[in-house]
Amino acid sequence: MDRELLLLGLLRRSKMHGYELHEFINHNLGSCTELKKSTAYYLLEKMAAQGWISETREQKGNRPVRRVYTITEAGEAAFQYLLRLHLSSYKPGQFSGDTSLTFLDALPSQEAHTLLSLRRDSLVHDLESLRAVPRHQGSIQLVLDHHAHHLAAELAWLNQIIENLYASPITEE
């Protein structure tokens, strides 16, 4: 229902074909959301069958026929409904690698330190590349900011944990 919303929302702006949608998402939201090509095609077919979008065909030269999708009235209604539904409630979801944290004390604190430092590195890397993304207009930027906000929060937290690991080892070994 989440990815449907995404596709509907994009089709609301302008009609597009599958490849185009996938590309747009990857380029503009790739750092926050992922939508595989096959998933896009799959969802588009499904939504077309549901009557949320309608399909017209285009062809250029000898290339595969483009299936260009337009949002329908039913689709617009679904969009409006889903948007409100998702906006109005918070579902925590999982935070990155929490499970492994559960067992951090199974490791010697020195190794825990090393591993978490690696984690921090990959986090910093993500954060940097996110900040390198050019600004968007409207609420797309909101999503990017949101993501960055969380990464920053995670970084702060990680730093604190790593520091504490020096101060008071939590090892059992």
Place this chain on the structure above:
Amino acid sequence: MDRELLLLGLLRRSKMHGYELHEFINHNLGSCTELKKSTAYYLLEKMAAQGWISETREQKGNRPVRRVYTITEAGEAAFQYLLRLHLSSYKPGQFSGDTSLTFLDALPSQEAHTLLSLRRDSLVHDLESLRAVPRHQGSIQLVLDHHAHHLAAELAWLNQIIENLYASPITEE
């Protein structure tokens, strides 16, 4: 691979049966992680087949036979491997309802305000119930803290957005 790690980690502490594992997770980590009963049974069977855990049977009175699982050497090795693997890298994942944020500007700012306030309410509720959880020892507490940290970050962010919605409406209508 994440839930496997969780089950292995718990079985490392003491042997348990499926129901027990599920209950432990729900009671102690329920606010951060979810693991459905059937998923637990399913994974336990799979891991037993893989040789990561071994099964013994117990029975009390006339109740269904308990399948009690013990971690094997192979399981311990897997645990050690998976733990390091997961600890050492950060995978951002999705942040709550980001998709809907992408299209926030499709709503009149007053309604956006109302909806996000609702979202904040549910977030505050989650945060409060998380803080009501009694403290645990060791790194289980780490996970709870981590979760709380993120909820707090999300709350701060949401508050800021909601405020901005007053200051400078982003509506198109």
Place this chain on the structure above:
DNA sequence: TTTTCCATGTAACTCGTTACATGATTTC
């Protein structure tokens, strides 16, 4: 005595991914 808890199981299903295959077109 009715509800909740204990303890399992399983068949069907959804969602999404992986890993392929095809073939024209543009760019280097």
Place this chain on the structure above:
DNA sequence: GAAATCATGTAACGAGTTACATGGAAAA
């Protein structure tokens, strides 16, 4: 002429959930 891009498609798989079914035991 090789590589990347355009544009689709599909079969098979995996993880996890839903929804169901079974029954004894303990608690209200």
